[in-house]
Amino acid sequence: MDAKALSAWLREFARLVAENKDDLTALDSAIGDGDHGTNMDRGLTAVVAALDAEPPETPSALFKKVGMTLISKVGGAGGPLYGTAFLRMAAAADSVLDGPGFAKVLRAGLDGVVARGKAAPGDKTMLDALVPAVEALDSALAAGASFPAALRDAAAAADRGREATIPLVARKGRASYLGERSAGHADPGATSVTLLLRAAESTLGA
Numbered sequence: 334m335d336a337k338a339l340s341a342w343l344r345e346f347a348r349l350v351a352e353n354k355d356d357l358t359a360l361d362s363a364i365g366d367g368d369h370g371t372n373m374d375r376g377l378t379a380v381v382a383a384l385d386a387e388p389p390e391t392p393s394a395l396f397k398k399v400g401m402t403l404i405s406k407v408g409g410a411g412g413p414l415y416g417t418a419f420l421r422m423a424a425a426a427d428s429v430l431d432g433p434g435f436a437k438v439l440r441a442g443l444d445g446v447v448a449r450g451k452a453a454p455g456d457k458t459m460l461d462a463l464v465p466a467v468e469a470l471d472s473a474l475a476a477g478a479s480f481p482a483a484l485r486d487a488a489a490a491a492d493r494g495r496e497a498t499i500p501l502v503a504r505k506g507r508a509s510y511l512g513e514r515s516a517g518h519a520d521p522g523a524t525s526v527t528l529l530l531r532a533a534e535s536t537l538g539a
């Protein structure tokens with residue numbers, strides 16, 4: 334996978350976020366401040382504009398541009414957390430990514446989210462979808478699965494992780510201010526992570 338293929342992934346992520354903007358915002362209205370859909374859409378619209386203006390030539394340059402754009406255009410928690418993930422991905426990316434290289438990059442992004450947000454699985458955050466996705470990707474590749482099949486597993490694991498946030502009580506982010514009342518709704522950030530993985534499956538795994 335080169336910068337062009339990876340750009341197609343992130344453009345598809347932007348498209349899915351735009352398509353699901355109202356759903357993401359409704360989830361964030363239930364347990365946060367109702368801006369996750371508009372935040373992510375604003376940031377990713379700026380990302381697509383930046384990619385159109387000057388297509389990056391390497392995966393690393395692409396991820397850096399995405400990370401910097403998200404950090405500069407999106408306030409709140411979600412944008413900077415995603416932005417940090419992409420900056421870490423930039424640092425971990427080789428000039429062309431094979432399946433294991435992509436898995437390494439995604440894990441570096443996950444480590445960035447942990448470093449910045451200090452959350453753990455079970456805290457009802459984006460990590461509850463991202464951690465199982467990265468683990469599923471690694472274990473499928475280690476078991477000899479094809480890259481498309483591994484991406485399918487990762488996307489399915491993200492979906493299950495997101496579903497599993499529904500009964501959780503939030504321990505990080507704004508939703509934690511609600512205490513027990515945060516239970517009963519899926520986490521918005523975990524939901525946007527499922528879109529990131531679904532976009533990977535349909536573009537990089539096609």
Ligand code: ADP
Nearest residue numbers: 369409410411450452458459505506521522523
């Ligand atoms: P804000 O909460 O500042 O309005 P968003 O609504 O864009 O920002 O993003 C909220 C999402 O950010 C949450 O649903 C959660 O998934 C994620 N999040 C919040 N705090 C953390 C954290 N410390 N670590 C990981 N993810 C977090």
Ligand code: MG
Nearest residue numbers: 365366368369
């Ligand atoms: Mg919010």
Ligand code: MG
Nearest residue numbers: 366368409410
């Ligand atoms: Mg906010």
